């Protein structure tokens with residue numbers, strides 16, 4: 001067919017427009033076409049955390065070839081820096097396309113503030129409704145709506161040790177009670193090493209939570225967060241005493257400035273015996289090629305699994321909701337969870353994962369997660385709101401410098417009074 005002059009001009013015009021549209025969709029977020037870039041906001045900037053994120057990014061590249069990952073990570077353990085930046089971006093209506101949030105009370109903060117979208121329909125579309133344990137789904141749900149996709153389950157109450165340092169102090173078996181632990185810390189002290197490496201506020205809160213689990217037991221510990229256990233009880237007083245004694249075995253001069261990786265370095269350098277830290281430490285030690293370590297549940301915690309879960313959300317006003325949905329679908333997929341968790345030290349949130357596909361640490365954790373009693377973590381948002389977490393972090397920091405047990409317990413009581421759900 002021959003085109004008439006006017007029609008030919010029109011066809012050329014349309015092709016030019018289409019070409020221009022294709023061009024601008026290639027060039028990121030500019031122009032009127034759909035954006036390509038997906039800004040993923042985390043605090044996973046280095047070591048094992050970055051390795052985990054990289055695993056997820058490679059799965060995203062396969063699943064979502066039309067979109068480009070943009071790394072919005074801000075370094076600092078437990079989001080100590082990232083969360084402040086995120087809060088100010090959300091206030092200014094400048095959200096990233098997605099951000100990490102802990103399942104439980106921390107996520108509820110964002111839901112109640114109206115900052116994130118309901119993903120219930122996506123759960124149905126992607127077949128996620130039965131992919132995760134019911135208890136976890138409950139922690140992602142408010143008023144029947146599900147707001148985030150969990151990437152993993154981490155364990156908080158793990159004690160890591162330098163094998164050579166422990167053997168040098170004559171410790172051949174890890175203690176299972178607080179008393180046994182104090183005896184071992186004494187042996188390490190006699191060898192001139194730091195018995196227990198510790199970092200700042202949130203890592204101190206983690207250590208204190210582990211002591212609370214030992215002294216109160218799992219059920220009463222959980223009760224601290226739902227109002228059924230009182231913070232002014234004698235059990236809590238005893239836990240503060242035990243925690244105070246533990247502090248005397250730590251790196252006093254540096255603990256209030258150290259991040260968890262600085263404390264971990266004392267273990268790697270053979271300058272400390274033990275460190276209490278979540279199981280992202282397994283991934284980080286592996287990423288740093290340090291193999292001379294062992295791990296055990298914190299002494300006295302017995303069959304208690306203190307859990308937390310990283311999840312990803314779709315913020316209201318995200319620039320690229322379609323790209324974010326593709327990211328979230330990858331996060332929830334079996335392949336995405338495998339790629340992420342083999343490198344992150346955590347275990348898949350999905351119930352259909354094959355344990356044998358994971359490193360030895362995670363294989364053990366997969367078994368423990370199923371068989372042990374689960375309790376939440378305030379330092380990592382599953383137990384308490386961000387306001388409560390901040391108040392406890394400051395109280396621990398203050399106690400680290402003034403050692404005033406009465407003032408600490410009063411601060412704990414006050415924080416519960418202010419932040420616990422009435």
Ligand code: GAL
Pocket residue numbers: 043044049076077078079102154278280308309310379380
């Ligand atoms: C937690 C987070 C973990 C790990 C850790 C240390 O809050 O859930 O994935 O990143 O902080 O930064």
